[in-house]
Amino acid sequence: MNNRCIIIAGEMSADILGYEIISTNSNVDWYGVGGPYMNKTNLKSILNWNKISGFGLVEIILKLPLLFYNAHILANRIIKIKPKLIVTVDTKGFNFFLIKLIRSKLKLKSYKPRFIHLVAPTVWAWRPKRAKKISKLVDTLLCLFPKEIKYFKNLDLESKFVGHPAVQTFILEGDREKLYSKLGLKDNNEIIISLLPGSRASEVKKILPILILTTKILKSKIRKPLLFLCQAAPNQEILVRNILNQYENDILIVKKDHFGSQIAASSDFSIVASGTATLEFALTGVPIIAIYKTNFLSSFIGRKIINMDNIILPNWILGKKYIEFLFQENCNPLTLSQEMIRLINNEKKIKSFNLNAKKLRKLLTANNITFQENVSNIIQHYLRA
Numbered sequence: 001m002n003n004r005c006i007i008i009a010g011e012m013s014a015d016i017l018g019y020e021i022i023s024t025n026s027n028v029d030w031y032g033v034g035g036p037y038m039n040k041t042n043l044k045s046i047l048n049w050n051k052i053s054g055f056g057l058v059e060i061i062l063k064l065p066l067l068f069y070n071a072h073i074l075a076n077r078i079i080k081i082k083p084k085l086i087v088t089v090d091t092k093g094f095n096f097f098l099i100k101l102i103r104s105k106l107k108l109k110s111y112k113p114r115f116i117h118l119v120a121p122t123v124w125a126w127r128p129k130r131a132k133k134i135s136k137l138v139d140t141l142l143c144l145f146p147k148e149i150k151y152f153k154n155l156d157l158e159s160k161f162v163g164h165p166a167v168q169t170f171i172l173e174g175d176r177e178k179l180y181s182k183l184g185l186k187d188n189n190e191i192i193i194s195l196l197p198g199s200r201a202s203e204v205k206k207i208l209p210i211l212i213l214t215t216k217i218l219k220s221k222i223r224k225p226l227l228f229l230c231q232a233a234p235n236q237e238i239l240v241r242n243i244l245n246q247y248e249n250d251i252l253i254v255k256k257d258h259f260g261s262q263i264a265a266s267s268d269f270s271i272v273a274s275g276t277a278t279l280e281f282a283l284t285g286v287p288i289i290a291i292y293k294t295n296f297l298s299s300f301i302g303r304k305i306i307n308m309d310n311i312i313l314p315n316w317i318l319g320k321k322y323i324e325f326l327f328q329e330n331c332n333p334l335t336l337s338q339e340m341i342r343l344i345n346n347e348k349k350i351k352s353f354n355l356n357a358k359k360l361r362k363l364l365t366a367n368n369i370t371f372q373e374n375v376s377n378i379i380q381h382y383l384r385a
Contacts, residue, residue, distance in 0.1 A: 003383055004083040006113075007032040007043070008074075008098065010052040010091030012199040012233050013276040017118060018043075018089050020165050024372040025379055031081050033074065036234045046077045052094050067094060075101040083113055085382055090119040099137045114382055118142040118375070120159070123151045124310055131155060140382075142375060145317060146363060162374035163366035166276075170283040172357060174265030182262070183229075183252065190227035191268045191344070193218070195251065196281075197240065198273035199233040204240060206293045207273050212247045213333035214271070214340070221341060229254050229263055269343065271336065274311060278323065282314040283364075285357035287350050289324050289339050293331040314360060322356055 005028045009018040015035035022030050022041040030042060035049045051070045075098060078086065086102070088095035099115055106112065117138045123131045124147065134141065135155035143149055144164045152159040180187045195215075197208040208230075215228050228251040232240040237255060244251055254263060264270065265284040272278050274292040281288050290312050310316040312325050324339055326332075343349060366374050 001383065002082070002084040003027060004029045004031065004081055005379070005383075006030075006078050006081065006083045006086045007034065007038070007089065008052075008087070008091070008095055009034050009038060009089040010049070010094050012053075012235065014090035014119070015049075017165060020372050021087065021089075021118070021375055021379070024376045028379070028383070031078075031083065032087075046081070047074050052091070068097070071098045071101055074098060075105055078102060079105055079111075082111060085116055085379065086113050087116045087118065087379070089117075092119075092121050096134070096137055103137070114139050116140045116142065116378070116382070118162075119144060120148045120152070122310075124148065124316065140378065142378065144364070144371075145313075146366075147317065160374075160378065161366045162378070163369075163371040164279070164364040165371040166280045166283050167361050167364050168370050168372070170261045170280045171265045172283070172285055172354075172361065174262060174267070174284065176266050179262055179266040183254070185227075188225055190225040191222070192227045192229065192266065193340075194263055194267040194270045194281075194286075195228060195230045196270065196272045196277045197230065198275065199236060201236060201239055202294070203273055203292075204236050204243065206295075207291065207331075208240060208243045209247070210291070210293065210331060210333055210336065211271060212244065212249050212251065214336045215249060215251060217333055217337035218340060221337065222344070228252065229267070231255070231260055231263060269340065271340065274325065274327075276313075279313040279317075279360075282323065282353070283357055283360055285354035287343055287353045289326065289336065289343060291326045291331045291336060293328055299328045314356065317363060318356060318359060322352060 007018050007030055009015045012035060015037045018034050019037035019041060022038060022043055031044045031046050033047045033049055033052060034043055035053060115138050120141055120143045121130055121134060131151050132155060135157040138157055141152060141157055141159040142162045143159055146161045149159055149161055195211045197204045197211055219226055230240060230251045230253050232253055232255060240253060264281045264286055267286050270281050270286050270288045272281055272288055272290055274290050278288060278290045312323050315321050315323055326336055
């Protein structure tokens with residue numbers, strides 16, 4: 001039996017998903033491209049992750065020739081391996097171009113791998129007509145959200161809701177005592193506010209200085225003691241530390257690893273850069289404010305093509321705006337500190353986060369089994385086919 005599979009992940013969130021897939025399918029001979037999480041597994045790397053990862057909208061435009069070049073190299077290496085399955089994880093711009101390349105190179109050949117893509121494109125947020133184009137590229141589309149399936153109905157592809165992995169990873173109830181023990185601190189009954197500046201270098205550079213200045217305002221306005229925990233993605237820890245060292249602050253850096261779930265669930269409040277982390281933290285019931293700041297061009301283009309009402313995942317999933325989102329000009333220390341103080345003083349709003357977390361957890365579970373089990377069942381099925 002050919003048990004060779006390719007897996008490609010070009011972003012930190014995709015790397016974590018890739019890690020889950022590889023870890024629960026140990027009988028597979030995995031080749032591909034991954035980051036720090038996937039490289040802890042038995043993955044045989046066929047291209048340096050940095051060559052396809054960490055690009056924002058403008059960065060992608062500037063580096064298109066390099067990305068095209070790397071995609072051609074990768075396509076040739078994949079065809080040489082002759083995998084039975086090619087699993088692409090998120091990173092849609094690069095991965096869909098790569099799939100096109102591979103299909104075109106194999107057009108006149110008898111060898112035909114099956115293409116499985118995990119994480120459906122956000123057709124519900126922008127360019128819904130993309131769904132039809134995707135159906136011509138991918139054989140099986142694995143969706144993390146049940147509301148996505150309707151966008152791919154009646155198209156020439158198999159779409160399946162597999163649940164969201166964060167339901168298992170991010171716990172509903174935290175353990176404050178365990179958190180303080182892990183941090184090596186004494187519990188002085190502080191208000192714990194966790195800070196997530198993003199996983200890309202461009203995000204951290206824009207957002208972290210705003211968070212630092214916000215903490216200063218909060219400390220001057222709130223009488224109770226505050227403990228600020230800044231979660232650094234594994235690939236951005238040095239950058240986070242360097243930026244923090246430029247300011248006078250008492251923010252504690254913690255690595256965003258599996259311990260991140262305990263931090264999320266044990267925090268009293270969180271300020272989170274828009275992205276997967278908003279959903280992860282929402283699943284713990286911690287009260288959140290979502291923020292994002294980018295360069296002017298990315299912001300201008302984003303507002304033209306993206307439905308901003310759907311950008312915060314928990315709001316979109318539940319069909320209501322319960323998480324505040326401060327974007328671009330509204331993402332500043334003064335506005336952010338004012339919103340946080342309002343949230344801290346709103347007991348009814350605080351309680352609603354826990355109720356919404358329970359609803360999210362139920363909606364994001366498929367077939368009464370875990371995300372890992374659902375994906376593994378599909379991969380094993382097509383390996384046997």
